[in-house]
Amino acid sequence: MNGERKTALLSTVAGLAAAWIAFDLLVFAYGESPRRLLALVFEGTWGSPYGAGQVLFKATPLLFTGVAVDLAMRAGLFNIGAEGQLAIGSLAAGIVGAMVPPWMPAPLAIVVVLGAAALAGGAWALVPAILRARFRAHEVISTIMMNRIAEATVGLVLGLGFALKGTVRTLDIAPAAHLPRLERFFPALRGSAVSVSLAFAVALALFVGWSYRRTRFGREVSLVGMNPVACAAERIAVRSRVAQAMILSGALAGLASSATVLGYKGYFEQGLGAGAGFGGLAVALIGRGSGVGLVLAALLFGTLQQGGLAINAYVPMELMDVIQGVVIMAVALADARVRDAIARSAKGAFG
Amino acid sequence: MSLARTILSVTMLAQTVRMAVPYACAALGGVWSERSGVVNIALEGTLLVSGLAAIVLQVATGSATVGAVAAIATGGLFALAHGLIVARERVDAIVSGIALNLVAAGGTRFVLRALYDSSSNSPAVAGFGVRLGAGASPEVALLVRTLADPLTLLTIVLAGATAFALYRTPFGLRARASGEDPQAAASAGVPVVKVRVLAVAIGGMVCGVGGAALAFDQHQFQSGMSGGRGFIALAAVILSGWRPLRAVLACTVFAALDALQIVLQDQSRLPREVIEMFPYAATLASLVVIGLTRGAGRPPAGLGKHTESA
Numbered sequence: 001m002n003g004e005r006k007t008a009l010l011s012t013v014a015g016l017a018a019a020w021i022a023f024d025l026l027v028f029a030y031g032e033s034p035r036r037l038l039a040l041v042f043e044g045t046w047g048s049p050y051g052a053g054q055v056l057f058k059a060t061p062l063l064f065t066g067v068a069v070d071l072a073m074r075a076g077l078f079n080i081g082a083e084g085q086l087a088i089g090s091l092a093a094g095i096v097g098a099m100v101p102p103w104m105p106a107p108l109a110i111v112v113v114l115g116a117a118a119l120a121g122g123a124w125a126l127v128p129a130i131l132r133a134r135f136r137a138h139e140v141i142s143t144i145m146m147n148r149i150a151e152a153t154v155g156l157v158l159g160l161g162f163a164l165k166g167t168v169r170t171l172d173i174a175p176a177a178h179l180p181r182l183e184r185f186f187p188a189l190r191g192s193a194v195s196v197s198l199a200f201a202v203a204l205a206l207f208v209g210w211s212y213r214r215t216r217f218g219r220e221v222s223l224v225g226m227n228p229v230a231c232a233a234e235r236i237a238v239r240s241r242v243a244q245a246m247i248l249s250g251a252l253a254g255l256a257s258s259a260t261v262l263g264y265k266g267y268f269e270q271g272l273g274a275g276a277g278f279g280g281l282a283v284a285l286i287g288r289g290s291g292v293g294l295v296l297a298a299l300l301f302g303t304l305q306q307g308g309l310a311i312n313a314y315v316p317m318e319l320m321d322v323i324q325g326v327v328i329m330a331v332a333l334a335d336a337r338v339r340d341a342i343a344r345s346a347k348g349a350f351g
Numbered sequence: 352m353s354l355a356r357t358i359l360s361v362t363m364l365a366q367t368v369r370m371a372v373p374y375a376c377a378a379l380g381g382v383w384s385e386r387s388g389v390v391n392i393a394l395e396g397t398l399l400v401s402g403l404a405a406i407v408l409q410v411a412t413g414s415a416t417v418g419a420v421a422a423i424a425t426g427g428l429f430a431l432a433h434g435l436i437v438a439r440e441r442v443d444a445i446v447s448g449i450a451l452n453l454v455a456a457g458g459t460r461f462v463l464r465a466l467y468d469s470s471s472n473s474p475a476v477a478g479f480g481v482r483l484g485a486g487a488s489p490e491v492a493l494l495v496r497t498l499a500d501p502l503t504l505l506t507i508v509l510a511g512a513t514a515f516a517l518y519r520t521p522f523g524l525r526a527r528a529s530g531e532d533p534q535a536a537a538s539a540g541v542p543v544v545k546v547r548v549l550a551v552a553i554g555g556m557v558c559g560v561g562g563a564a565l566a567f568d569q570h571q572f573q574s575g576m577s578g579g580r581g582f583i584a585l586a587a588v589i590l591s592g593w594r595p596l597r598a599v600l601a602c603t604v605f606a607a608l609d610a611l612q613i614v615l616q617d618q619s620r621l622p623r624e625v626i627e628m629f630p631y632a633a634t635l636a637s638l639v640v641i642g643l644t645r646g647a648g649r650p651p652a653g654l655g656k657h658t659e660s661a
């Protein structure tokens with residue numbers, strides 16, 4: 001455990017250092033002052049209650065998709081399809097949310113709408129899950145294809161009469177299905193779009209993290225990811241656990257709509273939440289299998305996104321996407337270095 | 352016009368060839384990488400960065416040839432990074448691919464805004480601008496122009512060259528040996544890491560030709576213009592059993608579906624979105640076929656494996 005902690009610390013330092021270096025180099029190459037822009041990033045994010053609220057707002061869907069991708073990764077799957085699962089889940093949330101009858105009390109309405117989002121996201125993950133379990137199709141390819149099909153499906157369904165006339169958005173969801181913004185409880189956050197969905201996301205991350213150790217399903221999923229052959233020998237239903245993990249991952253990705261459809265816009269429109277699926281990959285790769293780690297990683301990438309907006313007038317905010325990739329790479333490289341060093345020292349001791 | 356006549360039309364043939372070039376180059380790049388044992392989902396990002404390089408250099412110098420060379424070099428360097436990170440540093444190939452694809456997607460938009468003040472597209476360029484077939488009907492002219500395009504011809508040469516190099520040269524043998532059983536290859540004196548890094552980089556250069564073709568075909572760079580082609584090409588590689596010529600053949604089938612989409616869009620009563628799904632749904636279907644038939648062959652046995660650490 002101690003060794004694991006040390007590795008995590010080292011990787012975090014490597015990731016942050018790489019992010020900083022990449023930021024400086026790119027900003028400098030663009031002809032701006034890195035120091036001044038870094039100050040702007042800070043001012044626009046953690047430097048004010050509003051900025052902090054916006055970071056939390058950006059981090060919320062990332063945390064949902066991060067937990068989702070992490071779940072699949074536990075079972076040994078790369079769910080690159082969170083993007084599409086989120087889109088279809090959000091579409092379902094928008095459509096069902098608009099159909100909620102007026103007599104329905106708020107808690108029930110929220111459960112129904114989010115249930116629909118989770119079902120739709122899970123259903124979208126069903127295809128890669130079956131392809132993987134039955135036909136051994138690599139999920140990286142199938143989930144990417146499902147993302148593309150999701151994009152077209154959203155347009156198709158909206159075009160079938162679920163959109164407000166002349167727009168690419170659904171009708172407004174019922175007031176009962178709205179999740180309140182946190183500014184209602186913390187007036188300092190005024191104007192920022194962070195909602196109760198954040199608390200939901202954090203609770204989910206901690207609960208899912210707990211369940212890998214304390215529930216049969218969770219333990220089996222993570223064991224299957226570590227060693228499917230041994231699990232098969234122990235009569236764990238490997239293929240169905242892997243498929244279930246993928247479907248559940250899709251359902252969790254669909255829940256990210258709570259931050260966007262229920263907590264922010266109050267309707268679904270084409271492209272709402274786009275990018276959060278790929279961001280979830282980054283969160284899962286950095287958060288690496290602990291609830292707290294996922295929360296911190298979501299905060300990091302939320303900060304990058306919001307920071308990108310803060311400096312967009314001086315440097316293209318796409319800079320932050322590059323940094324996101326750099327962070328993933330730096331952490332992976334640091335991990336690989338440590339793993340090799342451990343392997344070498346073990347060889348020295350036993351060979 | 353009936354569906355059969357549409358499918359057999361000259362337009363359809365021309366569009367198929369046109370769409371096949373980027374797929375084929377990406378797939379050949381994938382064959383190079385994966386036959387040497389390195390999984391490569393960074394093909395998508397390779398298409399993007401090389402496509403942008405082609406446009407930037409043609410805008411700067413006015414020469415399509417310089418643009419194409421820049422695309423090849425950029426594709427090679429980008430893949431070189433993937434090769435070093437995966438083969439030498441032993442980072443998981445999927446993780447490296449995800450990170451590189453993010454860098455490519457963000458980086459190309461960054462450069463677009465930095466150079467041309469637009470995050471969606473570059474200024475227009477002429478590409479190679481082949482001007483043959485002027486007297487013929489528009490369909491025939493398109494076919495002639497496509498077939499005579501230097502990048503189409505280069506792709507055909509590269510398909511043959513890849514097959515020849517992999518099966519008939521010492522380096523190809525070493526690459527395949529590294530991909531089949533890295534430990535045994537290392538014991539026989541093959542510098543596995545070096546061979547893999549080189550093979551992945553060569554694959555990136557070939558993929559770079561596809562990036563240039565994609566961008567020149569649209570006469571500009573558009574952000575995200577690879578549109579999943581790198582992944583579809585990877586499916587074609589698997590479908591082909593990791594064999595270069597069959598991979599190109601599989602790419603031609605995917606390209607025909609793309610072409611069908613273009614040809615049908617004008618005259619079909621199906622909603623546009625349904626037609627747009629064709630290539631992606633076909634890729635999913637091909638994954639089922641691979642599963643049912645165990646594919647046309649097995650993957651290289653050493654795919655994703657390393658030599659024992661020294």
